Amino acid sequence: MKRIALFHLETLMWIDRLGTFAAAAQRLNTTQPAISARVREIEEQLGVALFQREGRRMVLSARGRRLVQASEPLYHGLEQVLLEASDFAGATAAVRIGSGEIAAASCLPAFIQGIERDRPGVTMELEIDLTAPLLQQLLAGTRDIVFLAGPVASPGIRTAPIGSVELVWAAGAAVAAAGGFAQGLPVWSLPEHSPLHAVMHEGFEAHGINPRALHTCNNVRTLIEIVATGQGAAVLPETMVRGALAAGTLHEILPRPAQHVHFEAAIRTRERDPVILDLFARASRLTIDPSANSV
Structure with a gap:
């Protein structure tokens, strides 16, 4: 049996998602040479080339895409099982959150407070921006979950309504x-x-x-x-x-x-990371105007 570690598959998935070795290295908190070494190791184990050069970019070959598509649900399924076994107590991740200013001033503090209380191993990188850039960042894979003005209609985006403001x-x-x-x-x-x-x-x-x-x-x-x-x-x-x-x-x-302006929490349709899915489920229970529930 080929000796392929989970971190090899994780590396391939992030390269596929973010598009470059450099972006995957930043996301995985390592260096670009380390990412290149992981790719060489898995290619040597499998005996096939998983990437091909297109101009200045390295893109997944047909076999590479098939490997990622088949491995991704298995990888995240295992993560989900392990995290559920520990009731997410040991969940660790660096989650990149994007938010519009209106959401940041209303429902986001409660969201962050809940994460800090229940998921202490999760670190958050928060960026405030307008809706259009937030949507682009989510689709590009540089944000994991965003809070933006909607409605958003995109086949690459999964959304949950969180209310509206006057x-x-x-x-x-x-x-x-x-x-x-x-x-x-x-x-x-x-x-x-x-x-x-x-x-x-x-x-x-x-x-x-x-x-x-x-x-x-x-x-x-x-x-x-x-x-x-x-x-x-x-x-x-x-x-x-x-x-x-x-x-x-x-x-x-x-x-x-x-x-009124309607707001939504959003993640990528292809998102399989159990931590992100858990946070998205939490986000879907928020309301942009908490006082509206008390009226």
């Missing part, structure tokens, strides 16, 4: 007292690929608004600070400005948009 047209107290849009107000927004940007334009049409200027910023908290200091108006997630509205530092200057 949006509000808000401005600072002085702007609201001066009549809001009556004074030719500048408007601030997230970039155009954000769902908030689309809602903003629909609001312009619905209310006959022609703003003096339209500015963009890719950070919601910064938008809130800009608007609160009287520098314009913005469509903002109600969950992130609820306190400011209650305190009077922000005021609603138009009726709330009918559209």
Whole structure:
């Protein structure tokens, strides 16, 4: 019988998923020469070439792809059995989480707290970004699980809805007292690929608004600070400005948009890592606005 270790198969699977030896080395916390050595070892054991060169890239051969496709469910099945036998107590992994800012400000803290409590061997790498980049990162294999605005429709993505948030047209107290849009107000927004940007334009049409200027910023908290200091108006997630509205530092200057922004947790359809699947199951039980459950 060929002497092939589990780490050999794991190496092949990560190369297949991430596309390069260098990316697999980074994911497995080792070096590119070590990854190359593992590939040579398994090729020597099997007596076949598992990779072929295409330009500057090394890609799996037909036999290599078949080996990965056949081995992946077996490898992760064994992982699942071992982790379930220990009730996941010994689960160790470096999980790369991506999140939009709205999710990060609401349901993500509880998600992280649960992982730290129940899966102490799991380390987390968290990155905050907009929906479009998060989706690209997930498909490219550089994020394991993401929280983003949906709905997302992709054959490579598996999603679970985690609720929605209302949006509000808000401005600072002085702007609201001066009549809001009556004074030719500048408007601030997230970039155009954000769902908030689309809602903003629909609001312009619905209310006959022609703003003096339209500015963009890719950070919601910064938008809130800009608007609160009287520098314009913005469509903002109600969950992130609820306190400011209650305190009077922000005021609603138009009726709330009918559209809500829906959110989803997402992983790759091909994901088989039992730790990631466990975390995805946990994520599917979250809600983007925890207070909505108490109403």
